[in-house]
Amino acid sequence: MRFLLLFSRQGKLRLQKWFTSMSDREKKKIIRDMTTMVLARQARSCNFLQWKDLKIIYKRYASLYFCLAVESQENELLALEIIHRYVELLDKYFGNVCELDIIFNFEKAYFILDEFLMGGEIQETSKQIVNRSIEASDMLQEVRFTDSPCVRREAGF
Amino acid sequence: MPAPIRLRELIRTIRTARTQAEEREMIQKECAAIRSSFREEDNTYRCRNVAKLLYMHMLGYPAHFGQLECLKLIASQKFTDKRIGYLGAMLLLDERQDVHLLMTNCIKNDLNHSTQYVQGLALCTLGCMGSSEMCRDLAGEVEKLLKTSNSYLRKKAALCAVHVIRKVPELMEMFLPATKNLLSEKNHGVLHTSVVLLTEMCERSPDMLAHFRKLVPQLVRILKNLIMSGYSPEHDVSGISDPFLQVRILRLLRILGKGDDDSSEAMNDILAQVATNTETSKNVGNAILYETVLTIMDIKSESGLRVLAINILGRFLLNNDKNIRYVALTSLLKTVQTDHNAVQRHRSTIVDCLKDLDVSIKRRAMELSFALVNGNNIRGMMKELLYFLDSCDPEFKADCASGVFLAAEKYAPSKRWHIDTIMRVLTTAGSYVRDDSVPNLIQLITNSVEMHAYTVQRLYKALLDDISQQPLVQVASWCIGEYGDLLVSGQCEEEEPIQVTEDEVLDVLEGLLVSNLSTPVTRGYALTAIMKLSTRFTSVNRIKKVVSIYGSSIDVELQQRAVEYNALFKKYDHMRPALLERMPIMEKTASNGPTEIVQTNGETEPSVVEAKHPPPVTQPTNQANDLLDLLGGNDVVPVIQNTVSTKPASAGGELLDLLGDLSLSGGTSPAPAPSVPTSQPSFFLDGLTSQPLFNDIAAAGIPPMTAYNKNGLKIDFTFERANPNPNIAVITIHASNSTEADMTDFVFQAAVPKTFQLQLLSPSSNVVPALNQGTVTQVIRVLNPQKQQLRMRIKLTYTHKGSAVQDLAEVNNFPPQSWQ
Numbered sequence: 023m024r025f026l027l028l029f030s031r032q033g034k035l036r037l038q039k040w041f042t043s044m045s046d047r048e049k050k051k052i053i054r055d056m057t058t059m060v061l062a063r064q065a066r067s068c069n070f071l072q073w074k075d076l077k078i079i080y081k082r083y084a085s086l087y088f089c090l091a092v093e094s095q096e097n098e099l100l101a102l103e104i105i106h107r108y109v110e111l112l113d114k115y116f117g118n119v120c121e122l123d124i125i126f127n128f129e130k131a132y133f134i135l136d137e138f139l140m141g142g143e144i145q146e147t148s149k150q151i152v153n154r155s156i157e158a159s160d161m162l163q164e165v166r167f168t169d170s171p172c173v174r175r176e177a178g179f
Numbered sequence: 180m181p182a183p184i185r186l187r188e189l190i191r192t193i194r195t196a197r198t199q200a201e202e203r204e205m206i207q208k209e210c211a212a213i214r215s216s217f218r219e220e221d222n223t224y225r226c227r228n229v230a231k232l233l234y235m236h237m238l239g240y241p242a243h244f245g246q247l248e249c250l251k252l253i254a255s256q257k258f259t260d261k262r263i264g265y266l267g268a269m270l271l272l273d274e275r276q277d278v279h280l281l282m283t284n285c286i287k288n289d290l291n292h293s294t295q296y297v298q299g300l301a302l303c304t305l306g307c308m309g310s311s312e313m314c315r316d317l318a319g320e321v322e323k324l325l326k327t328s329n330s331y332l333r334k335k336a337a338l339c340a341v342h343v344i345r346k347v348p349e350l351m352e353m354f355l356p357a358t359k360n361l362l363s364e365k366n367h368g369v370l371h372t373s374v375v376l377l378t379e380m381c382e383r384s385p386d387m388l389a390h391f392r393k394l395v396p397q398l399v400r401i402l403k404n405l406i407m408s409g410y411s412p413e414h415d416v417s418g419i420s421d422p423f424l425q426v427r428i429l430r431l432l433r434i435l436g437k438g439d440d441d442s443s444e445a446m447n448d449i450l451a452q453v454a455t456n457t458e459t460s461k462n463v464g465n466a467i468l469y470e471t472v473l474t475i476m477d478i479k480s481e482s483g484l485r486v487l488a489i490n491i492l493g494r495f496l497l498n499n500d501k502n503i504r505y506v507a508l509t510s511l512l513k514t515v516q517t518d519h520n521a522v523q524r525h526r527s528t529i530v531d532c533l534k535d536l537d538v539s540i541k542r543r544a545m546e547l548s549f550a551l552v553n554g555n556n557i558r559g560m561m562k563e564l565l566y567f568l569d570s571c572d573p574e575f576k577a578d579c580a581s582g583v584f585l586a587a588e589k590y591a592p593s594k595r596w597h598i599d600t601i602m603r604v605l606t607t608a609g610s611y612v613r614d615d616s617v618p619n620l621i622q623l624i625t626n627s628v629e630m631h632a633y634t635v636q637r638l639y640k641a642l643l644d645d646i647s648q649q650p651l652v653q654v655a656s657w658c659i660g661e662y663g664d665l666l667v668s669g670q671c672e673e674e675e676p677i678q679v680t681e682d683e684v685l686d687v688l689e690g691l692l693v694s695n696l697s698t699p700v701t702r703g704y705a706l707t708a709i710m711k712l713s714t715r716f717t718s719v720n721r722i723k724k725v726v727s728i729y730g731s732s733i734d735v736e737l738q739q740r741a742v743e744y745n746a747l748f749k750k751y752d753h754m755r756p757a758l759l760e761r762m763p764i765m766e767k768t769a770s771n772g773p774t775e776i777v778q779t780n781g782e783t784e785p786s787v788v789e790a791k792h793p794p795p796v797t798q799p800t801n802q803a804n805d806l807l808d809l810l811g812g813n814d815v816v817p818v819i820q821n822t823v824s825t826k827p828a829s830a831g832g833e834l835l836d837l838l839g840d841l842s843l844s845g846g847t848s849p850a851p852a853p854s855v856p857t858s859q860p861s862f863f864l865d866g867l868t869s870q871p872l873f874n875d876i877a878a879a880g881i882p883p884m885t886a887y888n889k890n891g892l893k894i895d896f897t898f899e900r901a902n903p904n905p906n907i908a909v910i911t912i913h914a915s916n917s918t919e920a921d922m923t924d925f926v927f928q929a930a931v932p933k934t935f936q937l938q939l940l941s942p943s944s945n946v947v948p949a950l951n952q953g954t955v956t957q958v959i960r961v962l963n964p965q966k967q968q969l970r971m972r973i974k975l976t977y978t979h980k981g982s983a984v985q986d987l988a989e990v991n992n993f994p995p996q997s998w999q
Contacts, residue, residue, distance in 0.1 A: 068501035099466035179227035
């Protein structure tokens with residue numbers, strides 16, 4: 023995996039994870055290219071695109087586009103499953119996750135991602151284990167959150 | 180100083196901004212506050228401030244002033260601080276910032292922290308963005324953690340090791356011992372990351388690959404357990420147990436089995452099992468099947484298994500899910516070369532995919548369809564592909580047209596079919612056809628002699644309909660110019676002949692000249708065609724008028740042609756019939772579909788109808804129409820020829836073509852009938868590239884000489900007598916380079932004394948390859964009417980090893996035969 027981007031229907035970036043080192047300018051260009059390409063796609067097209075030497079897999083969940091770039095030897099159908107797994111993890115954590123959750127709690131979205139993927143590869147295939155790790159880490163935070171989802175959204179730093 | 184505002188508060192505020200300017204203002208204000216807070220070295224709120232900075236960074240604003248603060252957070256004892264600090268490091272600090280190395284010590288400490296979640300943070304950061312220096316420093320720590328029994332840490336250490344190996348491949352060896360019992364783990368996380376680590380090592384080192392082959396049985400066992408075991412709530416995805424791990428194992432098996440008979444055999448059974456037992460109703464099952472197919476195709480699997488794999492792909496093609504169809508087409512494209520027959524069985528499904536609405540699928544289907552065309556299915560396939568060409572998006576048309584031409588050329592069942600197909604492409608996608616296919620088509624048409632009447636008639640009709648598609652118009656005008664007589668004669672065997680008058684034809688061609696739709700190139704074609712018709716039609720006056728009008732055209736190209744044609748009418752009318760005669764059959768060289776205009780090289784491949792082609796002798800005989808002579812005003816005596824030699828195969832419809840075949844109808848032979856051309860000598864003209872027209876003749880036995888030999892650059896001159904006109908010497912220079920570096924931008928210039936005239940033609944190339952691997956040739960024609968001793972001054976410029984070189988030299992050692 024080379025990078026993972028989340029952006030809204032209007033093209034606003036909500037999360038960016040880069041798995042290789044790139045300059046800021048290159049990153050900005052890629053973000054621009056991805057958002058333009060993906061947002062231009064027709065409703066019922068397939069979820070795969072070819073871009074330079076990479077395969078782009080994208081999927082829309084409600085108002086958010088999840089966009090993943092993989093190398094040519096990787097399995098696109100599995101990439102769809104990876105995206106779906108991440109969404110499930112977010113959903114379990116936030117309880118019926120929506121875009122606003124990710125906007126207001128972007129740092130948590132990153133924490134969850136970092137328990138699921140590392141260096142562009144999957145580190146844990148069990149949903150429960152990822153969730154337990156996140157919860158345990160949350161408990162360690164000196165500024166704690168309660169279990170209630172709405173409080174999760176508001177409290178914190 | 181009041182506490183800095185909370186992160187969520189800031190987010191809420193920024194989202195209320197209605198314009199970009201308003202947002203920028205808010206951001207700037209907040210950044211200022213954050214900066215002063217950083218200056219005060221405020222520990223309490225550092226975390227909050229950096230978090231806000233990260234938010235603003237995501238919106239696209241600069242956040243580099245927070246880099247050092249991230250480092251301070253990482254060094255803090257508080258977990259909240261570390262969490263945000265490491266996140267900030269991953270987002271703001273990468274190996275390009277010098278500052279990042281300061282992290283190394285913190286990470287080292289955290290890798291040995293008592294809390295596994297802190298260790299996890301450190302491993303994660305190192306594994307995501309660690310630079311080579313950091314990896315070198317910390318590889319030992321990672322290796323230690325790879326051996327821990329804590330599965331939470333072990334899986335992260337494995338992926339961190341993968342990153343270290345990617346950054347510093349030499350360190351791979353040190354992780355080898357730790358991999359010993361990685362696969363005996365029960366924990367899926369560790370198993371998965373271990374397989375990733377093993378894959379990375381095998382991909383990078385053939386030695387490792389050989390070493391790990393012994394793991395194949397163990398991998399097969401693990402995979403088998405995954406498939407056979409019952410429901411496992413922890414790893415289940417739609418009824419399949421840990422698909423991520425299954426796919427990863429299949430991928431590793433692929434690498435291990437490739438090229439190795441034993442390993443491939445050991446995995447045959449499990450692959451067959453996965454291929455037949457996996458549930459295909461959901462995407463996840465198909466993902467596993469897809470990976471299985473890829474593995475089967477790559478290893479040395481038995482043929483039954485391969486057929487199974489292709490059939491799976493065939494089933495994929497029928498799946499409702501577009502993604503699966505797309506993936507199937509991509510995979511079939513990869514296998515079509517090796518398992519051609521198996522893929523052929525699915526041809527009709529593939530062709531159906533041409534009608535899919537999805538652009539990605541259409542493209543794949545088109546590529547695959549072209550790969551499947553062969554002599555047996557050409558008619559059916561072409562029908563589908565032409566239909567596709569009609570209706571597809573413009574982005575496909577160029578590629579599709581090229582593909583059709585290529586396929587037609589290879590497998591055309593008959594000439595008529597071939598020409599019909601070409602016509603169809605030109606009329607439906609004529610403006611998308613590549614420019615260089617025009618000469619190819621013209622060559623094809625010329626060679627199908629019995630179809631000339633039919634072809635010109637169809638092209639004429641097409642022109643009546645539509646003159647906007649330039650390639651079509653160009654081919655049509657060329658044909659009308661050549662075969663206009665057949666057109667008006669009303670004979671056509673293949674279809675109902677049409678009644679056309681000479682005036683109507685000229686109307687059409689003149690229409691092309693004046694139309695805004697015609698490009699300059701097209702106009703050139705049209706003018707030349709009109710000129711050619713002057714020997715085929717009777718209404719010469721009209722043609723004369725048209726030609727003279729264009730003598731003052733603004734377009735230099737057209738003007739030049741018109742002026743020359745005028746000259747033909749006025750001063751050289753006796754030569755006109757010969758000049759404008761029917762073109763001979765052109766030799767074909769490489770038939771690779773749309774290629775550059777190819778130069779023939781004297782190979783006489785007999786084509787359809789021919790007169791004898793005597794061996795390429797080179798007694799150059801008639802020079803009746805030597806351009807040089809025309810300008811020089813020498814009177815030339817036409818000589819009967821009977822030789823043939825090489826012909827320039829350009830059918831670009833330029834001046835070149837027109838004078839490309841010169842026959843000599845001197846006294847006795849009547850103007851040749853417009854059918855089978857007799858052999859023609861070819862002719863040397865301005866603008867022709869370095870095709871040596873006449874093979875090296877030793878007609879006069881002039882010995883070659885070395886004109887220049889310095890600094891590794893050697894220039895030899897070889898001589899030919901171009902014609903019985905002893906005043907013209909044709910010299911071919913051969914430049915070769917014995918140094919180790921190429922000489923690029925090579926330019927050869929020559930000057931001669933005033934009594935001579937020099938004509939320098941284009942060189943074969945401007946790169947003289949190193950170590951005598953090739954030569955650059957260029958032709959010089961020297962007119963020496965006063966028979967003076969030939970002398971020449973040459974200037975050479977080229978770039979060698981990065982610096983420009985220039986040299987002047989005198990050439991005085993011409994052999995006497997060259998100018999006497």
